[in-house]
Amino acid sequence: MSTNTGDLSSVKVSFQQKKDYFNSDQSVKISNRFDGARVDDLKVINDSTFAIVVKAENTPVNPSPWYAFQITSKKERNLYFQLEYENVKHRYLPKYSRDLKTWLSVDTVYTNEQKSVASFSMKVDKGTTTVSAQELMTSKDNQKWVKDIARLPNVEQFVIGHSLMGKPLYALRNTNATSKKIVFVISRQHPPEVTGYLAMQAFVERVLGSSAAAKNFQQNFELVVVPMMNPDGVDNGHWRHSVGGVDLNRDWKGFVQPETKAIRDYVATRTEQGNKVLFFLDFHSTWYDVFYVNKENPGSLIPGFVTKWLQGMEEGRDGYKARIEPSGNEGVVSKAWFSREHQAEAVTYEVGDLTPRNYISTIGILAADQMIKLLLEK
Numbered sequence: 001m002s003t004n005t006g007d008l009s010s011v012k013v014s015f016q017q018k019k020d021y022f023n024s025d026q027s028v029k030i031s032n033r034f035d036g037a038r039v040d041d042l043k044v045i046n047d048s049t050f051a052i053v054v055k056a057e058n059t060p061v062n063p064s065p066w067y068a069f070q071i072t073s074k075k076e077r078n079l080y081f082q083l084e085y086e087n088v089k090h091r092y093l094p095k096y097s098r099d100l101k102t103w104l105s106v107d108t109v110y111t112n113e114q115k116s117v118a119s120f121s122m123k124v125d126k127g128t129t130t131v132s133a134q135e136l137m138t139s140k141d142n143q144k145w146v147k148d149i150a151r152l153p154n155v156e157q158f159v160i161g162h163s164l165m166g167k168p169l170y171a172l173r174n175t176n177a178t179s180k181k182i183v184f185v186i187s188r189q190h191p192p193e194v195t196g197y198l199a200m201q202a203f204v205e206r207v208l209g210s211s212a213a214a215k216n217f218q219q220n221f222e223l224v225v226v227p228m229m230n231p232d233g234v235d236n237g238h239w240r241h242s243v244g245g246v247d248l249n250r251d252w253k254g255f256v257q258p259e260t261k262a263i264r265d266y267v268a269t270r271t272e273q274g275n276k277v278l279f280f281l282d283f284h285s286t287w288y289d290v291f292y293v294n295k296e297n298p299g300s301l302i303p304g305f306v307t308k309w310l311q312g313m314e315e316g317r318d319g320y321k322a323r324i325e326p327s328g329n330e331g332v333v334s335k336a337w338f339s340r341e342h343q344a345e346a347v348t349y350e351v352g353d354l355t356p357r358n359y360i361s362t363i364g365i366l367a368a369d370q371m372i373k374l375l376l377e378k
């Protein structure tokens with residue numbers, strides 16, 4: 001079923017073959033038949049050892065080699081895996097889960113000199129275990145989270161547009177703001193960037209939550225959130241791109257993809273109605289925690305806000321130091337477009353791949369509290 005209006009002839013990615021692979025006595029099955037999976041080929045080396053070939057959706061592409069597969073074993077046993085990448089270095093420490101809620105990391109990974117092959121062993125129980133580059137958080141998981149948040153008082157969910165494959169781009173907003181001032185949040189333009197998504201969730205839950213400050217914020221500002229910009233890429237196990245074969249965070253000038261167009265058009269409509277986006281946050285992941293800010297933001301609606309916000313975060317938590325990397329706002333990324341076209345203060349909020357998950361939440365909440373405090377002072 002599709003409500004898509006995009007042009008599927010523009011699809012330039014190769015889809016993995018969805019398949020079950022078995023060892024010789026059929027006691028172990030490895031499958032990629034689920035959303036978020038990535039296995040392009042599998043070689044059975046012996047009954048307990050498997051080489052998993054992982055490829056990108058198309059090239060050139062950033063080195064974020066995503067993989068995910070499910071193991072079904074007839075008994076508890078030790079299994080050995082080697083991940084084989086094409087001309088790319090191993091990046092993500094394997095995680096595994098029995099229930100898709102609690103994830104543990106594999107203890108030790110061995111790589112070859114080029115880091116193009118990564119080997120690890122794990123003990124699996126009888127039944128199914130999922131192995132994934134990061135915690136598996138698919139478009140269905142996102143839909144469920146959006147639905148949960150929309151149960152909060154004065155919060156509604158809506159569909160802001162559709163992906164190239166016709167998946168809804170879910171959004172959230174609070175409906176009780178008495179002003180026309182908007183804070184706009186997006187995440188997951190890049191499918192593997194789960195740590196950024198986790199920070200976004202902590203941030204949004206805090207801002208739309210029930211603390212006195214949050215309630216005050218909600219009456220005075222509107223938060224609009226698009227938590228998963230690239231559901232096609234996420235569900236197809238992409239390393240980086242949309243199903244259009246495009247890095248969505250390089251499409252904020254050309255707007256050739258429906259996902260970015262949806263945001264451009266929504267913001268245009270709201271702006272025509274007299275609303276203004278004051279602050280924009282785009283959550284991502286990289287090698288370490290860092291805030292990419294605009295070097296200059298002439299005409300900013302709230303000049304100096306980002307600088308004060310990051311200072312506030314440092315003052316709000318002993319020992320916290322925000323790493324800040326400025327760049328110009330003439331580029332093709334989301335933070336440049338919101339700054340240039342809408343005079344918003346805008347930041348790319350990057351979270352490290354390995355940042356501890358409870359720390360991600362702590363800093364996400366700190367970021368929310370300091371934003372609320374500063375905006376309410378205005």
Ligand SMILES: [Zn+2]
Pocket residue numbers: 190193249284285
């Ligand atoms: Zn990114």
